[in-house]
Amino acid sequence: MTSNTPDAPVQNEDTSVVERPVKATSSAASVQPVLEKLFELYPQLFGAEFLPLKLGVFQELMAAHPDHFERETLKLALGQHTRSTRYLQSVAAGNKRHDLQGIPGDELAPEHVFFAVVELFRRRQRRSRDDLRPKLRNQLMAAFEASGMTHQLYLARVQTKDEAINALLAEALAEHEQKMAKEEATLRAFDGSGKTPEEFAEMYGLNPRDVVGALKRRERRQAENQPEATDQTAPTPITPDEDPA
Structure with a gap:
């Protein structure tokens, strides 16, 4: 099994x-x-x-x-x-x-999601002749986005001794930061346009679904910050040799 x-x-x-x-x-x-x-x-x-x-x-x-x-x-x-x-x-x-x-x-x-993603990458990479690191970088960015945490808090939860993995994670977080900066600029332009999402998208050659998605993500972030989350603290270190009794 x-x-x-x-x-x-x-x-x-x-x-x-x-x-x-x-x-x-x-x-x-x-x-x-x-x-x-x-x-x-x-x-x-x-x-x-x-x-x-x-x-x-x-x-x-x-x-x-x-x-x-x-x-x-x-x-x-x-x-x-x-x-x-x-x-x-x-x-x-x-x-x-x-x-x-x-x-x-x-x-x-x-951190459990992160280490599962990394371990699956290692297993697949051993069996593959292709370079799977670009795919891993995208998966790491998706896992970070799903966590809802800041870069600093996320990094405090996913410490690893593998420098190659650390480098890919740094790339993923940098790419996410660029993505968010671009999205924020788009939203500022939308706010000042007085247009509907569909009209704005057509004006700038964007996909209307991307504009609507960016607006929803901003609404979600604003809702999550009111009040600001207080549970993003580093956990007690996991001790796999603990007796469960």
Whole structure:
């Protein structure tokens, strides 16, 4: 069902992606029955689509199925599951965390989305002869935009020791800054034009949908800043070796 990759990101029992190598501690065969049982019990989470799991799901599974799961094998199975490419794809897409009933809940932390995007890039680049860095740069910019954070706060959340990744992230943030400056200039021109979005777009040879989209993004930013968000603080460092008990 899933595959273990020696240099994949570690997951703690709360399924939080962190950028750190993992050493194989058990064969895939030892956890396969556990993965199959998880699929049987929760196909909405472990079936055709892998969904990000809520924080604390390890403890909930142990409490709900003490006769089905042993602590260490469940820990290993969840680690293998959350290191799988299919799971990381779901995290990179920014899907919400889901509980055991498949109900979406909390948003993923920006750093978890970031590290999932980076790990997927590394896996694909190893198999591809093409340079996938331009695509990664676009994905990093999209992940940053989805976070709703400032450059400074975002960088504080996604520290990495990989200088090549850091350089691509810097390029992505610089490109985003240029994009926003251009959009702001367009909006100032629109505000002074007295035109409808359609008339303004035709005047400057723009796509009306781009003008409307820029206006909506500005409205959204203004709404988010009233009152200004207060939860964009750096999180407590993730410790993948924590005992979940």
